[in-house]
Amino acid sequence: MPNAIIALGANLGEPIEALKAAVVDLEGTDGVAVKSVSPFYTTSPVESSGPDYVNAVALVETTLTPMALLKVCQNIELAHGRVRPQGVINAPRTLDLDVIDYEGVISDDPVLTLPHPRMHERLFVLVPLADICPEWQMKNGQSIEETIKKVKKMHPDQKIFTLSSKSMA
Numbered sequence: 042m043p044n045a046i047i048a049l050g051a052n053l054g055e056p057i058e059a060l061k062a063a064v065v066d067l068e069g070t071d072g073v074a075v076k077s078v079s080p081f082y083t084t085s086p087v088e089s090s091g092p093d094y095v096n097a098v099a100l101v102e103t104t105l106t107p108m109a110l111l112k113v114c115q116n117i118e119l120a121h122g123r124v125r126p127q128g129v130i131n132a133p134r135t136l137d138l139d140v141i142d143y144e145g146v147i148s149d150d151p152v153l154t155l156p157h158p159r160m161h162e163r164l165f166v167l168v169p170l171a172d173i174c175p176e177w178q179m180k181n182g183q184s185i186e187e188t189i190k191k192v193k194k195m196h197p198d199q200k201i202f203t204l205s206s207k208s209m210a
């Protein structure tokens with residue numbers, strides 16, 4: 042069965058609860074099996090605004106097509122109150138689910154670009170991904186650890202902290 046990586050993030054409402062609910066929704070979706078979920082992180086907004094985000098990534102196995110998986114993610118966002126204010130790019134959000142990778146498929150379709158085009162510059166994706174897939178290789182062949190080091194150097198403004206295990210309970 043194909044493996045896919047989904048990044049989860051939220052910075053409005055109850056972000057921790059929203060991420061937990063999204064994982065439950067993914068688990069409850071026909072054709073999707075959640076294999077692992079990273080620890081939750083608190084991160085400063087990147088190209089966005091508002092309060093700090095809570096972020097995590099999930100590794101899933103799926104029988105769905107990449108496009109059907111994206112649709113599932115968007116429906117979960119909507120079920121948790123996601124609104125997309127017109128003309129506002131990267132607006133604060135109650136829940137955001139991005140398909141980061143689908144079995145190594147490469148696609149430049151703007152509706153579903155794979156791997157996610159900005160994953161390599163976002164610590165809020167790379168750091169939790171390294172927790173659950175330490176052997177991950179970027180599209181350019183670089184290891185995830187090398188990529189994280191580079192991004193930390195280039196973007197010292199990107200703050201990321203592990204949430205205490207208490208908040209995960």
Ligand code: AMP
Nearest residue numbers: 137138139140141151152153154155157
């Ligand atoms: P966002 O507002 O960050 O949720 O962006 C969602 C938009 O990006 C939608 O129009 C998606 O069709 C598009 N998109 C392109 N590639 C991806 C991807 N890999 N994962 C999620 N959304 C994507």
